[in-house]
Amino acid sequence: MRTSVFFFVYKILLSIYAQIYNSSPTYRGRRILAIYYVKFYNEALDLHEVRRKTTDDFIIVYLSNDVSDFELELTWLKDHPQPYNLGECEFHLAFKAEDYEAAYKKHKEMGCICFENEAMGIYFIVDPDGYWLEILP
Numbered sequence: 361m362r363t364s365v366f367f368f369v370y371k372i373l374l375s376i377y378a379q380i381y382n383s384s385p386t387y388r389g390r391r392i393l394a395i396y397y398v399k400f401y402n403e404a405l406d407l408h409e410v411r412r413k414t415t416d417d418f419i420i421v422y423l424s425n426d427v428s429d430f431e432l433e434l435t436w437l438k439d440h441p442q443p444y445n446l447g448e449c450e451f452h453l454a455f456k457a458e459d460y461e462a463a464y465k466k467h468k469e470m471g472c473i474c475f476e477n478e479a480m481g482i483y484f485i486v487d488p489d490g491y492w493l494e495i496l497p
Contacts, residue, residue: 397488398423398434404472404485405455405493407432444489452484454494463495 398421401407407423410431414420419436432453457463467473467485474486484492 400472400487401432401434404467404470404487452492452494454496456496460495460497467495 398409401423402409405425407425409421410424411422412419417438421434421436422431423434424431464473464483467483470485472485472487474484474492476483482494482496484494486492
C-alpha cells in the first residue's frame with residue numbers, strides 16, 4: 361500500500377510556525393519507547409528509513425516515502441524507559457491513502473484501528489506508543 365502524506369491538522373501548525381519563524385519545517389518529530397517501532401510505520405504506512413543517527417544516549421530515525429519529501433523523525437531516548445504522556449491525542453498526523461479500501465483492510469488485519477468515524481469517512485490507527493494517525497480517503 362502506498363500512502364502520501366497529507367497533513368490536515370498539520371497545515372494549521374505549519375502556518376503558525378511559518379508566521380513565528382518565517383520558515384517551514386521539513387520534518388515532524390515523535391519520541392518513541394522502542395526503536396523497533398520503525399517496523400510499524402513501514403508496514404502500516406509504507407514509510408521507510410532514509411537515515412539514522414545513533415549515539416550512546418539516543419537513536420534518531422528519519423522515515424519518508426516515495427511520494428513526498430516530508431520526513432517523520434522517530435527518536436528513542438536511552439534514559440526514558442517509561443511510556444510518554446500523550447494527553448488527549450488531539451494532536452496527530454494525517455495520511456491520505458491512495459487506495460483507502462486496501463489501507464483499511466490492511467490496518468484492520470494489523471489490529472491497529474483505534475477509532476472509526478463513518479460519518480466523516482475517516483479512521484485512525486494507533487502506533488505502538490499510542491500516537492493516533494488519521495487515515496483519509
